[in-house]
Amino acid sequence: MTVPVRRTPFVNRSRYGFDLRSTALFFVFLAVVVCALGLAARVAAGAVERRPAWVFVLVAIAVAGCLGLRRRWRLAGVARRAAAALDEAAREAAEVLDAPDPAESVPAPVSATATAPTTPIAVAAVAVDYDALTPEGFEEAIAGLCERDGCTEVEVVGGAGDLGADVMAVTPDGRRAVIQCKQYGESNRVGSQDLQRFGGTCFSVHEADLAVLVTTSDFTAPALEYAEQCGIVCVNREGLEAWTDGSGPQPWGAALEDGTAGWEAAGSGC
Numbered sequence: 001m002t003v004p005v006r007r008t009p010f011v012n013r014s015r016y017g018f019d020l021r022s023t024a025l026f027f028v029f030l031a032v033v034v035c036a037l038g039l040a041a042r043v044a045a046g047a048v049e050r051r052p053a054w055v056f057v058l059v060a061i062a063v064a065g066c067l068g069l070r071r072r073w074r075l076a077g078v079a080r081r082a083a084a085a086l087d088e089a090a091r092e093a094a095e096v097l098d099a100p101d102p103a104e105s106v107p108a109p110v111s112a113t114a115t116a117p118t119t120p121i122a123v124a125a126v127a128v129d130y131d132a133l134t135p136e137g138f139e140e141a142i143a144g145l146c147e148r149d150g151c152t153e154v155e156v157v158g159g160a161g162d163l164g165a166d167v168m169a170v171t172p173d174g175r176r177a178v179i180q181c182k183q184y185g186e187s188n189r190v191g192s193q194d195l196q197r198f199g200g201t202c203f204s205v206h207e208a209d210l211a212v213l214v215t216t217s218d219f220t221a222p223a224l225e226y227a228e229q230c231g232i233v234c235v236n237r238e239g240l241e242a243w244t245d246g247s248g249p250q251p252w253g254a255a256l257e258d259g260t261a262g263w264e265a266a267g268s269g270c
Contacts, residue, residue, distance in 0.1 A: 128244055130183065130216045138183045139166045142214055145243060149250050151177070163201045171210060171252040178208035179251070184217035186237075192222035199230040212251040214240055 128141055139158045146154045151169040158166035158181065167179040180198050182190050195213065202211035213227070214235040227234045233251045235243065242248025 130240070131185075133183070135181075135183055138216070139181050142179060142181050143167045143169070145250075146177070146179075163205050164198045165202070165206050168206070173252065175209035175252060176207065177210040177212060177252060178202045178206045179212045179214060182213065182215040182217070184215055186217055189218045189220050190215050190223055190234075191220050192226050195219075195223045195226045195230070195232060195234075199226065199232055202232070203230075210252055214251070216240065 130138060130141065133141060136156075136158070139156050143154050143156050146167065146169045150172040154167070154169040156167055164180050165178050166181040167177075169177045169179070171177050180202070182194065184190065190213065198211070198213055202208045211230075211232045212235060213232055216237050218236045219227070219234050224234060226232075235251055239248060243250060
């Protein structure tokens with residue numbers, strides 16, 4: 001009679017069994033690590049014993065390292081967000097540049113009175129509304145007329161402490177011109193006191209060869225008498241408009257007869 005042999009079930013020793021080699025290697029590695037940590041602790045203890053100040057140095061270095069790593073991560077996040085924002089701004093700018101500008105198809109309105117003409121072309125090409133200009137703009141407009149008609153070294157010097165000189169220039173015939181600008185209303189005429197103040201500085205202080213007072217109004221009779229005595233050329237509103245549109249002479253040109261085009265001829269000096 002044959003007795004059946006019972007087979008022993010296969011057991012995976014790699015999973016459930018005891019591996020002597022792996023266990024030995026683990027304990028060897030653990031021993032090496034423990035020895036290394038002990039040696040490092042001993043060296044550190046000896047260094048601290050010899051130089052206690054190193055403890056603070058090592059602690060400071062460790063804290064600084066931790067803070068540096070934290071800050072680096074934080075800066076990296078900020079840099080990523082900044083890069084994303086710049087990229088978005090660049091895309092928006094590209095879209096704006098590619099879009100057509102509606103202002104290009106609509107011509108801008110031209111206003112002759114918005115700013116003072118400062119170039120010969122602007123002065124000659126448009127009719128200037130002197131009443132609408134600021135005082136500084138009126139001085140710039142007179143300087144523009146001088147440049148248009150051939151003066152050199154034209155300079156606007158009006159302001160606090162100008163001692164009566166608003167515009168200075170050298171006329172085409174080489175004379176030093178000193179111009180005072182009076183932007184008055186039609187009912188406010190230039191009086192003799194204005195002329196006297198200007199006459200007291202134009203020749204003695206500014207060394208003018210030609211003194212001119214230009215106004216958007218007119219002059220009183222005493223003012224014209226004083227100007228004739230001192231040699232100051234007076235240009236009223238009518239004369240200024242004639243100078244502007246080219247129908248009248250420049251202040252340094254030949255003087256017209258009294259009452260013509262608003263000019264009053266100057267005398268030989270005070």
